Amino acid sequence: MNLPSGDRSSPGACSRPDETPSGTVFDIQKFSIHDGPGIRTTVFLKGCPLRCLWCHNPESQDSLPEISLIASKCVGCGQCVQACPLNNHVMGAGGERIFHRARCRRCGACAENCYAGAIEVIGRTMSVEEVIADVVKDRAFYETSGGGMTLSGGEPMAQPAFSGALLRQAKDAGLHCVMETCGFAAYNLYATLLPDVDLFLFDLKDTDPARHRENTGVALEPIVENLRRLDTAGCRIWLRCPIIPGINAVETHLAGIASLAGPLTHVERITLLPYHPFGQSKYARLSIPDPMLPCRAEPTDHDMDRWRNYVANRTTIPVDVS
């Protein structure tokens, strides 16, 4: 088992004790309304220990900034060819556009010069203060809607010092704080955050250990263990369960969700998230092979309803579909 622990914080993070850390953020999305209660600002942190086949945010997996290329936006101006010190961008004689990604050092020079917006750097290093200054701007909206800040990713626990400092400062600013987590981190890291987290959105990908390992790349047991310990610690939890046809959309898993959550006392709701092929195009931009291809079936609303009922019939916890 290879859990990230306190002394293995993300490579993008700098966590000397005497200064607030900085971290790698790939998006700060305002007016998020499905990441916890009310109107929220969701801070997406880069880096994730899991490799879920169905991941719709592949740009969140790698902990470093990376280069995204949207070929359809390229106007063929050649600025990137000029800009790259390593000649990684090549305009072929036949007009085709080649990017030698393996040689790329992610310096961002090409992106800076790509005015058409075809090349972009995903993820940038930000200080805690920078992030919080942006997040607190929407205070009026949090106050009128019961919202606040949500940390998501990627996996916030992949940058524990940064996440901890963000939560602490947000709390100090009086904001309601939600953290979404895949549950795969050393529990002692969670323990230090607990006072600053009002609600966990806890992702449960599968309840079958073999399938979990096969499809996410990591073991299920430590995740379940963390879920139980957070529950014991009295943390409010919303379980979020992606439902992927052909993978975990099976009754044993649905029943497994109910029986796992049943004995827990602080799970307030279970949300089933239907698989969407949103991430599809993002894989190509990063030149990552799409692990789900070619099976890309979206569950119908009818399926989701049926599955929701299946879970709801086996637990007293409210079950919804997002």
Add this chain to the structure above:
Amino acid sequence: MQAAAMKAATRHPRQARWAHQGFGVATPFAGTVRLSRATRDLATRYLSGEIGRAVQPTAFAVDPAWLATAPTPNRHYAEAVRLIAAQAPLRILPGERLVGAATLREAAQHLTPATPFRSISHTTLGFEKPLRIGYAGLRAQIAARLARGGLDVAGVDLLESMTICLDAATHWHARHVAALERLVAEARGDERRNYEQVLTALRPVPEQPPQTFREALQALWMLWDFQRLCGNWSGIGRIDKMLGPFLARDLATGAITLDEARELLAHFWIKGCEWTNGQGHQMSEGPGSGDAQFYQNIVLAGVDEQGRPVANAVTDLVLEVVEELHISDFPIAVRIGAATPERILRRIAAIQRLGGGIIAVYNEDRIPRTLTAFGYPLEEARDFANDGCWEILIPGKTSFGYQPFDVLLLLQEVLGLSATEPVARHEKVECGEWRTHSPQPGMTERFPDFEALYAAFRDRLAAKVEELTTTVPFLDLPCPLLSLLVDDCIERGRAYTQGGPRYTVRSPHAGGLADVVNSLLVIRRLVYEAHEFTLERLVGILQSDWEDQEPLRLRIQRDFDFYGNDSAEVDALMQRVFNDFTKLVGAVRERNGALRPAGISTFGREVSAYRPHRTATAAGNRKGAILAANFSPSPGTDKRGPTAVIRSHCAVDFGRLPCGTVLDLKILPQSVKGEAGLQALMGLMRSFVQLGGIFMQTDVVDNDLLRDAQAHPEKYPNLSVRISGWSARFATLSKNWQDMIINRTEHG
């Protein structure tokens, strides 16, 4: 869950029929169906445009021999009104619960039928008084004023013409009574019962003050629609304030049930679509700004003159009717504040989510204060409504006009930029003259720093404001019928167009502010701070419409945080321009008999009047681009979502803008799904109020859906979108206007 709801709808027989009848909404209505089948069928009939298309041109004329006697314009007008009342066709449909119809095509074309005169819009008349005293009371008031004497010749002429108009209105009423009596005699069964009920409610009103809710509703319809028959497009105003007390009394005595009252109100809404033709505006011009733009606005909730909350059973019923029928012809503005009940906010959010932008909100906690600071007495400030779009005024007491001008054009002038081919304007309202200048050499020397450039811009703005605030507001347009319903026309013996109203308002309305500020931001940073190029060079680039400068243009669009992104730098620049504009206008509170409250709007001129005159902008726009609407961000520049837009918008002090402005928000349906979505919409409204905004219209709509509707209009005959102060059926808009709607950034 959108798809699920749609499937459910097709399974449910009642709703399936609904869907086929073309009640196109962005998100299918999944609420309770409360109205009767007959009422919904009637709605379908009106919305199909069948009724509107049947409205014929006027087939009678004022006697030329009489005209040869050279009557005064007021008498000429009054004679036409007399003829209209006597000869315009009646339209009484079986099953309709209200009667009265505006059956002359010229009226829908903003003309006074049977006259050479234009008619009047952009005002909300005073319907409260005639509901209190009836035509009879008005007649008595005129007689008393004439008897008291002291009127000049023009005043006597006006009041006598008013009396002729009143008599005509009474005749129009009598024709309906007679026709209904015949119908009662001929009809049988349910139909007969319905005619009897209509007749009973109609008989005393509006000659006498109404006693019941039904009489009051019928009276209001007659009062309003007779004005429309004669070409005057008035807003309705505060319908819940006017009708709520009648309904409360009837409910208390058991004279009516809420269900019955809802049906009646639904008929008011349905009949309000009598000019809808499904083709385009004004029945003859083809598609333009839509077929539903007759300024028939409704204002709900808020407080009354004494500061007591107005919201009552009528408020809820109106919202229920609109939610169910999705009729956009009466654009609704709800006055909301910190004290607004959750129930009302929820209902507004639910209707907003259906799309169409039918419901907008005013900031109740801000506007009355702004109006008293401007100088209105508190009681009147509390009674505010609008001119039929959203421009704030005191209803029943105001002659309103606004003076739109393009601030971006002023900046262009200062820079020596001009669109190469000036195009003739087609405008309904007065508008500043266009000037064209040729590029001036030596600009770099003349404007050595940003402050020098800004000072020249402010001077140009000051000259424009001076020009607009010096206009004389009075017109030689006879309007005795309209003047009947505006205080203090009778008392002063002066018409609506001649200073009769308590307030004559001419409001300078600045447009293009977002684009001005974006341009100034780029100029300041690239010319004066980074010294990337000289001002002259930049002007050359803009004059050539970015020729060979695509990388620069794209870089500007990519790298700048423009207005609407909650950026302190650009918001500060906006404050500066806003403060200069409002200070210049604020210095002239009243001049030449008119109040001069500042406003900010474009009302679609970013698509029509302004666009041909605009060159490329320093903010990376090419010539001909559709730029910012009203006081909203420029399309495509607001990258950080609706909360950032609201924050930027509210960064200025709206206490300086007594005529108001509007923020247009477009939100994707999928981003406001479910209970969380409702809560989010409510949160946006509450925050908007808390942050000090004035008026916000939220359109929940999906661009994919709009593109589909553009390609297949037949699939979406009743799909409504918010334009600016009014909604329009998308299918009846011209391509230009459709593109503008699609171009607005969607959030979600």
